[in-house]
Amino acid sequence: MKLEAAKAQFIQTWGSLATQWGINKTMAQIHALLLVTPDPISQEDLMEELSISRGSANMNIRELIDWGLVDRVIIPGERKEFFLAEKDIWKVFRQIVKERKKRELEPLLKVLQQLQAVEGDKKNREAKAFTDTIENIQKFVGQADKSLDSLVKADESWFWGNLIKLIK
Amino acid sequence: MKLEAAKAQFIQTWGSLATQWGINKTMAQIHALLLVTPDPISQEDLMEELSISRGSANMNIRELIDWGLVDRVIIPGERKEFFLAEKDIWKVFRQIVKERKKRELEPLLKVLQQLQAVEGDKKNREAKAFTDTIENIQKFVGQADKSLDSLVKADESWFWGNLIKLIK
């Protein structure tokens, strides 16, 4: 397989994967291209290589920077900005976990806490089922939140090493 | 907070959470309602409670059954079908992990393997960066795949217990 074809397939695979996870396809494709390119790329070049518009490129690059997955890079002598992705997948993963945790898990925990305050007629079958399920979910999410917190701080080889021991 | 209001908020929260994860909102809302309801519910009642059409209800219930999160239940003496959700969140989580692993991780692994076969001019900076990143991702995904395999088989209290030890 030729390099260009392989790149194209990777970009397309990464994009459709992202779609299934509620992530903008173009954003993922820009990320994919940056992941497999050693040097910083300009917005102009990203637009060209992925056949996307100026607006879309700008917006999605910004989003990637927001997520902490891509950095702006200044190249001496160049007027325009260049972009470079973090290549270490463990770091990428940690960063995504960190962001999703902050954006989703923590707000969810707050809602679940509020929902515990439902007027509890303990004899009511309906009310009991509700509070039971919410409590169950709350414990689960709380536990996951704590665990992911540690994961975010963890070193890769250490993490996998121990995880393998744990689950074997 | 009244039970009905709490239910409504849970259903709405679950639905918008799902949207962020590339999951159909209505499907998640049906799931949410079934999660907090102790007894099986008919399609008619789901339609009523969530204000959704016959077609949508039918399709999304089927999808939930496909995912292994909801069961069809026959109630003696009743003509129509009823539906019941698995309430144990650990089981729900395991089932989702199992399905997504099968649907997404495994196909991704296959693609990554193919991409390793890129024509490798080792002196070419571009080619080197590509194969390095792909290899990196492949190792990561392979490791995750194995780990999730074990998670799917794991018992909840055992899993959390050990995980806590691991990450402390």
Added chain:
DNA sequence: TAAATCTTTCAATAACTATTGAAAGATTAG
């Protein structure tokens, strides 16, 4: 300061995804 170059915005539009509901298909009861 003015011109050139680059970045950002945003309203219009396109692309995609989900929902509806009527009709056809099944199944059960009598």
Added chain:
DNA sequence: CTAATCTTTCAATAGTTATTGAAAGATTTA
């Protein structure tokens, strides 16, 4: 067998999300 009840399908439609590109805004250079 026929009617009644329940389930599934699917083309039309609505709703949502993403993209475009021209124009405005910034920044740098000379």
